[in-house]
Amino acid sequence: MSRRSGILEFAVLGLLRESPMHGYELRKRLNTSLGVFRAFSYGSLYPCLKTLVQQGWLIEEPAPPQEDPRAATLAGRRAKIVYRLTAEGKEHFEELLSQTGPDAWEDEHFGVRFAFFGQTSRDVRMRVLEGRRSRLEERLAKMRASLARTRERLDDYTLELQRHGMESVEREVRWLNELIESERAGRDQRADAPDERQSEDTGGGPRHPGTTPPDPSDDTT
Structure with a gap:
């Protein structure tokens, strides 16, 4: 398949x-x-x-x-x-x-996985978010290294396109950081109140402003 x-x-x-x-x-x-x-x-x-x-x-x-x-x-x-x-x-x-391997971190698959986070356990959500962030941080490091090597040979428009791609990845990394912190805060609250009903373990993670995933098409890589 x-x-x-x-x-x-x-x-x-x-x-x-x-x-x-x-x-x-x-x-x-x-x-x-x-x-x-x-x-x-x-x-x-x-x-x-x-x-x-x-x-x-x-x-x-x-x-x-x-x-x-x-x-x-x-x-x-x-x-x-x-x-x-x-x-x-x-x-x-x-x-x-329940699968959290590299396929779940890729651009297209991650967007679909994120759409079903309401049906996903908290631990799996965390692993997918952290895996996606790690993948994007690796991509960002490569983009920065490539730009540093080729900056002098690029015309203004190509250089601006490269910067746009980097900004798109940086924006998604910031968004992922916010989501991960929100998930962690929810976990900490649950640990402080162990007698409360734990219905959100199997769906409906903590709501967070701006939880629409950035459009992967913004990434020019």
């Missing part, structure tokens, strides 16, 4: 964990809620859905009679099928949520 198809699988399972949907509604959510999927089409989505059904992670059901007929008109006959997450699919998605 390619990295991009793996991201789509993850996002589809995550959205269907929230509620059953038909293909038209899924594509709409992928395009609007998860902006990194704007380029995906029905040609990408339906093979993914078919694979997930074959693996037993989704089931297909007829749409209820009260289903909005406008969706069926826009999406064709396929809109009459509703996709529902199975118990095995939920278990598989939870396994994916």
Whole structure:
């Protein structure tokens, strides 16, 4: 499975964990809620859905009679099928949520992982955030070293583009620092009040101003 198809699988399972949907509604959510999927089409989505059904992670059901007929008109006959997450699919998605390896830190995958932080445990959120920060700090160091070597050979516009790329990475590192500190503060508060209900361990991390991830497309590297 390619990295991009793996991201789509993850996002589809995550959205269907929230509620059953038909293909038209899924594509709409992928395009609007998860902006990194704007380029995906029905040609990408339906093979993914078919694979997930074959693996037993989704089931297909007829749409209820009260289903909005406008969706069926826009999406064709396929809109009459509703996709529902199975118990095995939920278990598989939870396994994916627990993964914190390098793939979770990459530009496109991180944005999708972050979109589902509300369903992710605090410890996993911390590992993903810290891994992403480490990856960006490495990238920033390389960008600075490259700029120092080539500064004299660059024209003004290329130099400005390089600076813009660095500023984009620096901005995301600052944003990650704020998120990590917010997560740590939430953990400290929980430790100070052990008798309080710990419902946020499995979702809904601490809300923090400005928690929309910076657009990876700003990065020129």
